[in-house]
Amino acid sequence: xxxxxxxxxxxxxxxxxxxxxSDETTATDIEGWDSLAHVTLMFxxxxxxxxxxxxxEFATLSDVGALRSLIESKL
Amino acid sequence: MTVLSEQExxxxxxxxxxxxxxxxxxxxxxAISLELARKHYEEGNCEQAxxxxxxxxxxxxxxxxxxxxxQLLPMILExxxxxxxxxxxxxxxxxxxxxxxxxxxxxxxxxxxxxxxIYEAGYNQYQQEILDESSSLxxxxxxxxxxxxxxxxxxxxxxxxxxxxxIANELQHWTALWDHLGxxxxxxxxQTDFVIPHEDPFGNLSRRLRGSRSSMLExxxxxxxNAAGERVVIVSAERLASHFGKSRWHxxxxxxxxxxxxxxxxxxxxxRQLIAVIAASLGLTRKCLVLDLDGTLWGGVIGEDGLGGxxxxxxxxxxxxxxxxxxxxxxKDRGVILAVCSKNDEATAREPFEQHPDMRLxxxxxxxxxxxxxPKPKNLTRIANSLDLSTDALTFVDDQPAERAAVRxxxxxxxxxxxxxDPAYFVSTLSSxxxxxxxxxxxxxxxxxxxxxARALLKExxxxxxxxxxxxxxxxxxxxxxxxxxxxxxxxxxxxGKTNQFNLTSRRHNRATVKQxxxxxxxxxxxxxxxxxxxxxxxxxxxxxxxxxxAFVIDTMLMSCRVIGRTAETTMLDHIFLRGAELGAATVRxxxxxxxxxxxxxxxxxxxxxxxxSEGAEMTTWEFPLTERPAPNPMIEVLSA
Numbered sequence: 001x002x003x004x005x006x007x008x009x010x011x012x013x014x015x016x017x018x019x020x021x022s023d024e025t026t027a028t029d030i031e032g033w034d035s036l037a038h039v040t041l042m043f044x045x046x047x048x049x050x051x052x053x054x055x056x057e058f059a060t061l062s063d064v065g066a067l068r069s070l071i072e073s074k075l
Numbered sequence: 076m077t078v079l080s081e082q083e084x085x086x087x088x089x090x091x092x093x094x095x096x097x098x099x100x101x102x103x104x105x106a107i108s109l110e111l112a113r114k115h116y117e118e119g120n121c122e123q124a125x126x127x128x129x130x131x132x133x134x135x136x137x138x139x140x141x142x143x144x145x146q147l148l149p150m151i152l153e154x155x156x157x158x159x160x161x162x163x164x165x166x167x168x169x170x171x172x173x174x175x176x177x178x179x180x181x182x183x184x185x186x187x188x189x190x191x192x193i194y195e196a197g198y199n200q201y202q203q204e205i206l207d208e209s210s211s212l213x214x215x216x217x218x219x220x221x222x223x224x225x226x227x228x229x230x231x232x233x234x235x236x237x238x239x240x241x242i243a244n245e246l247q248h249w250t251a252l253w254d255h256l257g258x259x260x261x262x263x264x265x266q267t268d269f270v271i272p273h274e275d276p277f278g279n280l281s282r283r284l285r286g287s288r289s290s291m292l293e294x295x296x297x298x299x300x301n302a303a304g305e306r307v308v309i310v311s312a313e314r315l316a317s318h319f320g321k322s323r324w325h326x327x328x329x330x331x332x333x334x335x336x337x338x339x340x341x342x343x344x345x346x347r348q349l350i351a352v353i354a355a356s357l358g359l360t361r362k363c364l365v366l367d368l369d370g371t372l373w374g375g376v377i378g379e380d381g382l383g384g385x386x387x388x389x390x391x392x393x394x395x396x397x398x399x400x401x402x403x404x405x406x407k408d409r410g411v412i413l414a415v416c417s418k419n420d421e422a423t424a425r426e427p428f429e430q431h432p433d434m435r436l437x438x439x440x441x442x443x444x445x446x447x448x449x450p451k452p453k454n455l456t457r458i459a460n461s462l463d464l465s466t467d468a469l470t471f472v473d474d475q476p477a478e479r480a481a482v483r484x485x486x487x488x489x490x491x492x493x494x495x496x497d498p499a500y501f502v503s504t505l506s507s508x509x510x511x512x513x514x515x516x517x518x519x520x521x522x523x524x525x526x527x528x529a530r531a532l533l534k535e536x537x538x539x540x541x542x543x544x545x546x547x548x549x550x551x552x553x554x555x556x557x558x559x560x561x562x563x564x565x566x567x568x569x570x571x572g573k574t575n576q577f578n579l580t581s582r583r584h585n586r587a588t589v590k591q592x593x594x595x596x597x598x599x600x601x602x603x604x605x606x607x608x609x610x611x612x613x614x615x616x617x618x619x620x621x622x623x624x625x626a627f628v629i630d631t632m633l634m635s636c637r638v639i640g641r642t643a644e645t646t647m648l649d650h651i652f653l654r655g656a657e658l659g660a661a662t663v664r665x666x667x668x669x670x671x672x673x674x675x676x677x678x679x680x681x682x683x684x685x686x687x688x689s690e691g692a693e694m695t696t697w698e699f700p701l702t703e704r705p706a707p708n709p710m711i712e713v714l715s716a
Contacts (some may be wrong), residue, residue: 012106013139015113015147032146036174039329043339044139055332 002049002071006064009044013037023065045071090114101476101493105131105140112147121155129186136343145178148185160188160671161357166217166262167193168201170224171336179346180221187354187510198334205252208259217262218585219353222252225312225325225336226269231291233276238286238294245291246298253307261587263356264307265349268296270316270324305515305565305586310352312337312345318507319344351509357583358573361490361510362468363442363527364406365458368417368424370474371494371501372400372436378423388433395498400435402502407440410520411511412462412527414443416454416471418478421446442527451478452485461531463636465576465672470510515565519613529610530637537640544710550607552641552711556650559593559600566614567602570635574617575672577644578633579665579679580694584619597622598630599654603647605638605711612638616647620654626664626698627655639675645708648683652704664688665697 007018014032027033033041042058045051045067051074061067086094093111097103103111112127128151131144163184167177177195184191194215196204201222204212212220235241249266256264271292281287285294296313303309316324319341329335337345354360369376373396374386386393407413413436417424424446428438438444443458451473459466467488473479474494483491492508494501513520537546559567568586575581584592592598603616615638619631629651634644655663665680669692677695681687684705685697707713 009139012109013143015143035333037142037146039333039335040139040142040175040339043329047139047340052328055328058332 002075003068005048006045006068006071009041009048010064013040013044021064023063023068025064026062049075051075087114087118090118101480102133103130105134105137105144108134109140109143109147112144112151116147116151121151124151125155125157129182132183132186132343132347136340136347138339138342141179141182141343141346142175142339145182148182157185157190158188159185159190160359162190162192163353163357164192164194164216164218165353166212166215166220167195168204168212168220168222169196170199170201170228171330172198172334173223175335175339176223176337176342176346179342180349183343183346183350184353187350187359189350189354189357189359202252205255213259217260219356220256220260220262220264221349221353222264222266224267224269226272226292227330227336229269229292229295231288231295233288234284235286235291238291241286242291242295242298245295246302249299250302253303257306257587261585263585265310265353265356266299266303266307267310267312267349268299270312270321271296272325273321308352308356308514310349315345315348316341348509351512354510355512355514356572358569358571360513360573361411361470363412363414363458363462363464363470364403364511365414365416365455365469365471366403367473367475367478368415368419368427368446371472372396373427373431373434374498377427378419382426382431385427385431387427387431392498393433395501397433397435399498399501399505402505404435404440406505406511407524408521409516410513410523412442412464412524413440414458414462415441415445416451416458417446418448418451419446439528440524442524443531450481450485452482455482455486455489461534462527463530463639470508472505514569517566519566522611522613526610526612526637529607533607533609547642547710550609550641550710552605552607552643554606554643554646554711554713555604555715556601556646556713559589559602563602563614564589567617570614570617570633571631574633574635575670576636577639577676578631578670578673579629579676580631580668581670581673582631582668584631589619592619592621599627599651599658601650601654603634603643603650605641605643607641616643618647618651620651620663622655622658622660623664625659625661627651627658627660627662627701628664629666632665642708642710644679645683646711646713649705649707650713652699652701656701656704660701662701663699665699666694667697668694 007021010016010021011018014030014037016030042053049071057070093114097107097111108127108130112124115124115127128144128147131140167173173195177193181191181193196212204210229245231241231245253264269292271289275281275287275289277284277287281289284290300309324338324341326338329338366372374392375384377385387396403413427434443461445454445458455469456466459469466486470490470492471482472492472494479491479493482489490510492505495504568589571584593600599620601618602614604614605612615635617631617633620627620629651663665685667677680697685699688696688698
C-alpha cells in the first residue's frame with residue numbers, strides 16, 4: 001500500500017497520473033519535478049506517512065523506487 | 076462564484092464525482108478543489124479551473140495542495156483573463172528561499188482580487204538590491220516591497236554586556252535600509268519582524284537578562300515597530316509563529332537543506348496574512364461585520380426561549396457568548412462597523428439588547444439592525460445599501476450552515492466566517508480572520524461606528540422628509556476646507572488608496588507622491604471635513620489640482636462613500652473655482668476616468684455646468700470657464716480651519 005499512497009502524493013503535488021509512475025520513474029521523466037517540487041514532495045511524504053527524512057536523504061534519491069524503499073524502511 | 080450549483084450536464088463522470096464530493100462539505104477541502112481545478116483545466120473549462128484553483132486557499136492550509144494550485148495557476152492564466160480589482164507590482168526581497176512563498180502570494184492575492192506582478196530578488200540579495208541604485212529591484216518600479224528576513228540575519232550575540240548599543244546598532248542597520256528604499260522608490264515597504272527562537276542557552280533566565288539574545292530580539296522587534304511609524308508596515312512573524320507553534324514554524328532540517336526559514340507547513344498561513352496586510356496597505360479591507368443573533372451572540376433562540384431562557388452570562392456557554400461580545404466590542408472600538416442580520420421579529424430581536432443585563436453589545440453599537448423573515452442575502456444587500464457600502468466590504472458570521480451556504484451562493488463577494496460548534500472558540504476563530512487589517516488607528520476609526528449609525532438613521536429621515544432640500548437643510552451641515560498637512564496625511568493617503576465609488580480619476584497616489592505634490596507650488600491639495608447635527612464625519616473629501624498653462628486641472632477629486640448625497644462635492648468644486656481663480660487660471664478642467672465602481676460620478680461635471688471638451692472610452696474631459704463662477708453651495712456652511 002505505501003506504493004499507492006506514494007503515487008497519490010505525486011499526483012496531488014505534481015498532477016501526474018499515477019498510472020504513469022513506476023519504480024524506474026526519475027525526475028527527468030516528470031514535468032515539474034524540480035528541486036522546489038522535490039522539497040514539497042518530501043514534505044508531503046513526511047506528513048502522509050508520519051516519518052522524517054534525515055537531511056542527507058532528501059537529495060540523494062534517484063527514482064521513485066528508491067524513494068519507496070526509503071519510506072518502507074522507516075515504517 | 077457559483078461553483079456549488081455547477082451544472083453536471085456535459086461533464087465527465089470523473090468531474091461529476093468530484094463535484095459531488097465537493098458539495099458534501101460546506102467548504103470543499105483544498106485537495107478536492109485542486110483536483111477539480113486540474114480536471115476542469117484538462118477538459119478545457121478554464122474559467123471553472125480558475126475558480127477552483129483559487130478556492131484551494133479556502134479549504135484549509137495544506138501546503139502540498141496550495142503548491143499544486145500555485146503551479147497550476149500560471150497555466151490557467153495563459154488561457155483565461157482573471158477578474159481583478161487591482162494589479163500591483165510587488166518586489167519580494169528575502170534573506171531566505173522565497174520561491175515557494177512568492178508562488179503562494181500570487182495565488183492568495185488573486186483569491187482576494189489582486190493580480191501581482193512580482194519581481195523576486197535572488198536568494199539573500201536583499202541588501203545589495205536595496206543599496207544599489209541601479210538594481211533590478213528599482214528597475215521593476217515596485218508599488219510594494221516585501222522585505223522577508225529572518226533572525227539568522229541578526230548579528231546579535233548569545234549574550235551582550237552592552238545590549239543598548241547592540242540593539243541600537245541593529246536597529247540602525249534596518250532603518251537605514253528603509254531610508255534607502257524611501258529615497259529611491261515610492262513603494263510601500265512591508266517588513267516581517269523577527270521570530271525569537273525558543274532555543275536560548277540561558278533558558279528561563281534569559282527573560283531577566285536584558286543582554287540575552289532572546290531579550291534583545293524582543294526589544295529589537297518592539298523598536299522596529301516604533302521606528303516603522305507610518306512609512307513601513309510590519310507583519311509580525313513573531314506573533315504568527317507563537318500562534319502557529321515555533322517548533323513547527325521553523326524546521327532546522329529545511330533550513331539547513333533548502334534555506335527555508337519558514338516551514339512549508341506555515342507558508343499558507345503566512346501568505347494569507349501577508350496578502351491581508353498588503354491589500355490593507357492599498358486600502359482594500361473589509362469594513363463591516365454582519366452578525367447573526369440566535370446561536371451567534373447568545374445561545375438558544377430568543378423567539379422561543381425568551382429573555383430569561385437564552386444562554387448569556389451564566390454557565391460556560393453563557394460566559395463564552397459574553398466573551399465573544401466583548402471581542403466584537405473591541406473590534407468596533409477600533410473601527411470595524413457592526414451590523415445585525417437576523418431571522419426574527421424586530422421587536423423580539425431588539426429585546427436582549429435593550430433589557431438583558433449580560434448583553435455587552437447595545438443597540439448603539441450596531442450601525443444597521445435588520446431583523447425580519449426575508450432571505451439573508453437580500454438583507455445583506457439592504458445593510459450594505461443603508462451604510463453606503465458595497466457588499467464586498469461585508470464579512471458575515473452565522474452559526475447556521477444553511478444561512479452561510481445561502482450567502483456564499485448568492486453573494487460570493489461577501490466573506491463568510493464559519494463558526495465552530497463550541498462558542499468558546501468563537502473569539503479565536505474570528506481573530507484568525509485577517510481581512511480587517513488596517514494601516515493605522517485614527518480618530519476616524521474610533522468614531523466610525525457612531526458615524527455609520529447616524530448615517531443609517533439619516534437614510535430613514537431622508538425617506539420621511541418632504542423634500543430633499545428640506546432634508547439637507549435640516550442636517551445643519553458644516554464643512555472645514557484646508558490644505559493637506561502632516562497631521563491629516565494618513566487619512567488622506569488612506570482615502571486615495573481605497574475610495575472606489577465617488578472617485579473621478581481613481582489615481583492611487585502613494586504617500587511619497589502626495590508629499591511631492593504638497594511641496595510643488597503648481598499643485599493645490601486640499602481636504603474637506605464634514606459634520607452635521609448628528610455626527611462628525613471627519614475628513615471625507617480630497618482634491619488635488621494642478622495649474623497647467625491657463626487651465627486648473629483636477630487630478631484627483633474623491634469623497635468617502637459615507638457622505639455621498641450631501642452635496643459636499645458642490646462645496647469642493649466651489650473651493651476649486653476659488654483656488655483656480657486665485658492662481659489666475661482661465662478655466663477649470665475636470666477629468667472623468669470610468670472604473671468598475673465609479674459610474675455614479677460620470678455626470679458630476681455635467682451636473683455642475685461643465686462643458687464636455689472631449690469624450691473617449693478611457694476618459695472624458697470637461698471644462699468650466701472661471702468667468703462664470705456660481706454662487707456657493709447653500710446647504711453647507713464652510714467654517715475656517
